[in-house]
Amino acid sequence: xxxxxxxxxxxxxxxxxxxxxxxxxxxxxxxxxxxxxxxxxxxxxxxxxxxxxxxxxxxxxxxxxxxxxxxxxxxxxxxxxxxxxxxxxxxxxxxxxxxxx
Amino acid sequence: xxxxxxxxxxxxxxxxxxxxxxxxxxxxxxxxxxxxxxxxxxxxxxxxxxxxxxxxxxxxxxxxxxxxxxxxxxxxxxxxxxxxxxxxxxxxxxxxxxxxx
Amino acid sequence: xxxxxxxxxxxxxxxxxxxxxxxxxxxxxxxxxxxxxxxxxxxxxxxxxxxxxxxxxxxxxxxxxxxxxxxxxxxxxxxxxxxxxxxxxxxxxxxxxxxxx
Numbered sequence: 065x066x067x068x069x070x071x072x073x074x075x076x077x078x079x080x081x082x083x084x085x086x087x088x089x090x091x092x093x094x095x096x097x098x099x100x101x102x103x104x105x106x107x108x109x110x111x112x113x114x115x116x117x118x119x120x121x122x123x124x125x126x127x128x129x130x131x132x133x134x135x136x137x138x139x140x141x142x143x144x145x146x147x148x149x150x151x152x153x154x155x156x157x158x159x160x161x162x163x164x165x
Numbered sequence: 166x167x168x169x170x171x172x173x174x175x176x177x178x179x180x181x182x183x184x185x186x187x188x189x190x191x192x193x194x195x196x197x198x199x200x201x202x203x204x205x206x207x208x209x210x211x212x213x214x215x216x217x218x219x220x221x222x223x224x225x226x227x228x229x230x231x232x233x234x235x236x237x238x239x240x241x242x243x244x245x246x247x248x249x250x251x252x253x254x255x256x257x258x259x260x261x262x263x264x265x266x
Numbered sequence: 267x268x269x270x271x272x273x274x275x276x277x278x279x280x281x282x283x284x285x286x287x288x289x290x291x292x293x294x295x296x297x298x299x300x301x302x303x304x305x306x307x308x309x310x311x312x313x314x315x316x317x318x319x320x321x322x323x324x325x326x327x328x329x330x331x332x333x334x335x336x337x338x339x340x341x342x343x344x345x346x347x348x349x350x351x352x353x354x355x356x357x358x359x360x361x362x363x364x365x366x367x
Contacts, residue, residue, distance in 0.1 A: 071297075075202070079202075079213075082204045083204065086205070086206060092205065093203055093245075094204045094205075095203050095216075096203075097218075098199050098200060098300050100299050101297070102295055103281070103285065103295060104295040104296075105288060110288050117297070131355065142361060144295075144354065146267055146353065146354045147353050148352045148353065150247040150249045151249065152247045152248075153246055155243055156243065156245045159245070180303075180305070187306070187312050188312065195304070195306075196319070197302060197305070222346070222348075250350065251348040253349075254333065254347055256344055257344065260346070264307055
């Protein structure tokens with residue numbers, strides 16, 4: 065299983081991307097987390113902004129298409145998208161593959 | 166160190182499972198995160214539901230027993246349980262092993 | 267990319283550490299998550315406390331200096347600091363390296 069995540073400016077954007085991904089069977093589920101505060105450099109100053117963390121449970125076979133979908137729908141020029149492998153139980157793997165057929 | 170996580174329908178269930186795991190020394194600590202919104206397919210439609218994310222800091226030697234405990238206590242037929250290795254500092258490793266003796 | 271995280275007693279501490287890390291270019295960004303409830307053993311009982319999760323996006327070259335900074339600034343005797351590698355897109359890698367030059 066892959067946990068693939070990005071951040072969105074608000075939960076409406078996060079929900080739109082999540083629904084589109086599920087409709088296209090690019091992930092088994094999406095988790096929209098409550099507001100986080102992100103700090104980063106912007107034009108010489110350290111800015112902080114509230115964002116929404118969006119996490120997908122997917123697999124290698126759907127990863128590239130999911131990344132493309134996020135890029136196409138995301139309002140940022142450069143949405144930071146990261147992913148990492150997680151282990152899971154056999155029945156959850158079956159559910160993952162069933163939901164992304 | 167292993168970060169092992171699942172989602173629960175509410176924080177009462179999450180706290181019960183967390184306490185049981187700590188009492189049996191199956192994890193050094195548990196983190197109950199605030200409400201997330203999970204989207205997933207259910208009987209032909211995309212549903213969304215609030216859930217609670219529950220994360221344990223544990224290790225390989227306690228993993229299977231912790232998974233069994235979660236399955237036994239969890240109200241879902243199929244709680245999605247995932248885990249991945251994280252690196253940490255020597256003193257945190259000592260704390261982890263001490264708390265799961 | 268490395269996701270390096272710890273927990274803090276409150277968001278003021280988290281923000282101080284995050285700003286210091288960004289000022290020293292030890293991370294490209296920091297995410298301060300809303301309150302979590304942590305459960306752990308303390309002097310024979312299971313305690314629960316609200317904490318703030320602080321996550322940095324950084325890389326191997328900045329990791330040790332970031333860990334040292336967290337230890338120096340953190341009010342806990344033993345802040346549990348963990349990190350794991352995540353994959354990301356080429357443009358996000360460029361952004362990461364640019365922001366930690």
